Amino acid sequence: MAGMRVTVLGSGVWVGNRGHSRRGPGFLVESGDSAILIDCASGTNYQLAEAGFDPNGLDALFLTHLHADHSGGVIALLGEMVISGRRGRFEILGPPGTRDFLECLLAAHSKIPGPIAKIRDSFDLAILEAKPGPFYDSGGLRASAYELRHSALNYGYRLESGGRAVAFTGDTEPCEALAELARGCDLLLCQCFRMEPSPFHMDPRSVAELCIKAKPRRVALIHMSPELDPGRAAGIIRAEWGGEVIIAEDMMRLEA
Numbered sequence: 001m002a003g004m005r006v007t008v009l010g011s012g013v014w015v016g017n018r019g020h021s022r023r024g025p026g027f028l029v030e031s032g033d034s035a036i037l038i039d040c041a042s043g044t045n046y047q048l049a050e051a052g053f054d055p056n057g058l059d060a061l062f063l064t065h066l067h068a069d070h071s072g073g074v075i076a077l078l079g080e081m082v083i084s085g086r087r088g089r090f091e092i093l094g095p096p097g098t099r100d101f102l103e104c105l106l107a108a109h110s111k112i113p114g115p116i117a118k119i120r121d122s123f124d125l126a127i128l129e130a131k132p133g134p135f136y137d138s139g140g141l142r143a144s145a146y147e148l149r150h151s152a153l154n155y156g157y158r159l160e161s162g163g164r165a166v167a168f169t170g171d172t173e174p175c176e177a178l179a180e181l182a183r184g185c186d187l188l189l190c191q192c193f194r195m196e197p198s199p200f201h202m203d204p205r206s207v208a209e210l211c212i213k214a215k216p217r218r219v220a221l222i223h224m225s226p227e228l229d230p231g232r233a234a235g236i237i238r239a240e241w242g243g244e245v246i247i248a249e250d251m252m253r254l255e256a
């Protein structure tokens, strides 16, 4: 496979009611023999199954940040790996704080007989903390982290393979590093949270401003809350920027 294929496992937030059917954030990136999961909401392991992807085929999980809507499915994903006999190494990478956060969860589960208590005997789980800049290079896929501006420390990730670049914002408000993350990429998966500006999040007008500045080839709107009207949001961005705007849907596959 030249370039990368992104499967949107969840295009929404963590709201499961009010007619909002979008699942929480999770994105599968496949490139050649590499497979990376970006964020892992509650239910992401079910979404992987629905996409026909065996979680034991994942090389790594990159967490943008530790808010529960982005990390609430990690224990379930690891449990599924233990149950299905995973071997070898699995890396979880995230911003500083990731190791303490996940070690606490694993320690709590280690006291309860069950799959998670056996995790260290099952496979080589490495929990690593990235710094801004290049932090991953494996199987022809390289990744760099960008510290963005959110209520919690949030990394945007830029993945590059076969001359293509895909950028994921996680949760952020507009900032200089966000334009650097997205600069000239082939596909930008950008949070578009509500119609109106709100602290720590993106809205249609701030997405349009970002696209004018960073010039991605295409933008896909993600992390859409029930308060967002996706069609109206995409219309505003198209009118102001003029480029290709995709409204991400769960299970949508995007090539870059």
Ligand SMILES: [Zn+2]
Pocket: 065, 067, 150, 152, 171
């Ligand atoms: Zn957040």
Ligand SMILES: [Zn+2]
Pocket: 067, 069, 070, 171, 223
């Ligand atoms: Zn979020």
